[in-house]
Amino acid sequence: MKLVKLGRVDRLLAVRLGQVVVDDQRHPGRGIDEYRRLRRRLADHARSSDSESIARSACGSADERMLLEIAPLGEGDRMEEQDEWPLAGGAQTEGLVRVGDTTRRPPHHRSLYVDALLLHLAEVGFVGAPHPLGYDHHGRQILTFVDGEVPHAAPYRLSDARILSATTLIRGFHDATTGSPLCAGLEVVCHGDLGPHNTVFRGEEAVALIDFDADVGPGRRLDDFAHAVWCFADLTEADVAVAEQVRKTRLMCDAYVDVTPAAIVEALTARFHRARGQHLAAGRSGGVRAFDDLLQWMKRFGGRVAAA
Structure with missing residues (x-):
């Protein structure tokens, strides 16, 4: 196992993945398989000993015992009997359900990285994200459920108050990741799909970012924030x-600080070109046409946005 000098949360991630912090694409399922193995081992000890403390002592190291902080023994069993309610997540999410006060979602190849990220956010005092609670007997990731309203109908036409609150939350999220080994030497950890559809509101206040999917990972502030501006x-x-799109772009840039509308236009145009190329390579003509339309919009109106 290769370990680098990491903080508590990041060392946990390295132990769980059996590798350095950044996910190894060659073995996408290894981390979850190891996690399940350890959980089965601990559950067997708990059943045979009637003592959770003995089960904890069965772990081979302090690093393994640290895993239990994510999901105390028996927590999944206590929640399994409750009803499931489908939830609407981001455009790429399927199988998302609510069980009691938790959200369950199918794991992806970066689920364990997301666990470490969410634990890190909690440790540094960022409260605008769910907390990881482990994995249930179906192998689904368990997260705390954040109650509130999640807008889903685009165009969103959000109030200025909501946009400003969400921008402040996004800036806080990025700032909370800066300097963490989870950034792998890059600027911040990016959510990858920031927008109203992945933001929980209570009234005019944005209280949480949700749906940390497989796109989560190290990157540039600008790229992540540009996607947010595109949507918000x-x-x-x-x-x-x-004119309203231009005004709200300026509003968000001023609230985030150190980002210009011109930089947003440049980042989004580059993103649209990359996405078009990916659709073209995969033979998805519909996707190519969609991003051709977006690029045409940028060619026509991008200058007005950039000059805001």
Whole structure:
């Protein structure tokens, strides 16, 4: 096992993956398999001993015992009998359900990285994200459920108050990851799909970012925030006046600080070109046409946004 000098949460991740912090794409399921093996081992000890403390002592190291802090023994069993309610997540999410006060979601190849990220956020005092609770008997990731409203109908036409609150939350999220080994030497950890559809609101306040999917990982602030502006400011939406899109882009950049509308346009244009190329390589003509339309919008109106 290769370990680097890590903090408590990041060392936990390395133990669980059996590798350095950044996910090894060659063995995408190894971390979860190891986690399940350890949980079975601990559960067997707990059943045979009537003492959770004895079960904990069965772990081979302090690093293994640290895993139990994510999901105390028996927690999954206590929640299994409750009803499941389907939830609407990001555009890429399927199988997301609510069970009691938890959210269950199918694991992806970066689920354990997400666990470590969410634990890190909690440790540094960022409360605007769910907390990981382990994995249930179906292998699904368990997260605390964050109650509130999640907008899903684009264009969103959010109030300025909601946009400003969400921008502050996003800036806090990025700042909370800066300097962590989870950044793997890059600027921040990026959510990858920031938008109203992945933000929980209570009234005019944005209280949490949700749906940390497989796109979560190290990257640039600008790229992650540009995606947020695309969604929150209703950029490229035909049913929203361009002047309003320009105004909200400026509003978000001023609130985030140190980002200009011109930089947003540049980052989004590059993103659209990359996505078009990926769809083209995969033979998805519909995707190519969609991003051709987005690039045409940028060619027509991007200058107005950049000059805001």
